[in-house]
Amino acid sequence: MDNPSTTIVGSWPLNNSNENMLKVFEDLIQIGIDYPCYPQLISMISQFLSPLAKEIAQLEEINHKFYLSDDFKIPENPVALEYGEFIKSFFNERPQLLEQIKGTKACLTGPFTLASEIILKGEIAKGLKPRIFTEPRAIMVDWIVEKLAEIMKQLGKAYNNMGIDIISMDEPLLGILIGRKVLFHSEDFILEILNKSISEIKSLSSIHVCGRISPKCRDILLQTEVNILDHEFRTNEENFDIFQKEHLTNTDKFLALGSVKSKFLPVEGYEINDYVEGIDSLEAYIRKAIKQYGKENLLIKPDCGFLPLKDTFGEEIGYEITIKKLKNMVQALKRIK
Secondary structure, three states: OOOOEEEOOOEOOOOOOHHHHHHHHHHHHHHOOOEOEOOEOOOOOHHHHHHHHHHOOOEEEEOOEEEEOOOOOOOOOOOOOHHHHHHHHHHHHOHHHHOOOOOOEEEEEOHHHHHHOEEEOHHHHOOOOOOOOOOOEHHHOHHHHHHHHHHHHHHHHHHHHOOOOEEEEEOOOHHHHEOOOEOOOOHHHHHHHHHHHHOOOOOEEEEEEOOOOOHHHHHHHHHOOOOEEEEOOOOOOOHHHHOOHHHHHHHOOEEEEEOOOOOOOOOOOOOHHHHOOOHHHHHHHHHHHHHHHOHHHEEEEOOOOOOHHHHHHOHHHHHHHHHHHHHHHHHHHHHHO
16 A cells, blocks of 8 residues: 555445445446445444344344343354455456456444444343443443454454455444543453454454544554554544554554545535535645655545435435545545555
8 A cells, every 4th residue: 555545434325225235336436446345325233233133032123223131142154244245246247347446345343333232131231230321231241242243253254255355343432432531341351352353354454433533542443453543534633633653653554544524414505516525625635644644554535434414415415425525535636646
């Protein structure tokens, strides 16, 4: 990665269908994204917990919420492999498109974030006093988080064996868990769980944490064996003050720099282009990052996933905004190269 490459976080503002997945993936390649990720068109929670609920009797899905009632056995086979299979099938049918990219990307949802969405009930919830949440959650119980890490490790290994080049673990909750203090767990436990989750990834591993990153969160992430630290910068420009070049060079890590906003509200009187960062401003923004971090240490991508734009703007406008943002991001980087 001598020059910054481009990638995306994953989610898109379209309804879930194979036709839409094909459309998005092909558009990403034609736009010039170097490491396209399979399109996430459903919640990053249900993507993994819904199939797990079919395999684990103690885990129930009721009205899009997940409830755990007892200890459980880890399924023998990984779940949600169809997303990696989608990438393989796509290029088997369109081998010529493989020549237009540097590699592929897949995303997992991290064990802390998954555990935060599992509500505990019955005996397993006894004695747990809710904090942050209104009821006991799996995030409060070490052994449940450990089992979820093992499940993600299996999936990471499977994606790795499929030949996917970047495998990224989405852990948006970590930005909340790790502030000045660490909630629910010790720093050592968080480090152990993150390393376990990515331990079978022999290609490039990545972790995506949203929001403003605290110095403590930064330091824990820098101690992990993850190759790429992926964060929002456009929405949280304070993150420029958190990371310095030495942090990356001393730990042999890349920084995936959020360069276009992915969450915003409609503004009265705005047209579509008013929501899209201009090429000139994006070029200046990326040059600032290159000066601070070194081009050899960077990946360029959007802040986060674009799924929220579906509810905010609707599919058609949300998709058009997203595509225009990515086109300008790619064009800005081409100017620099």
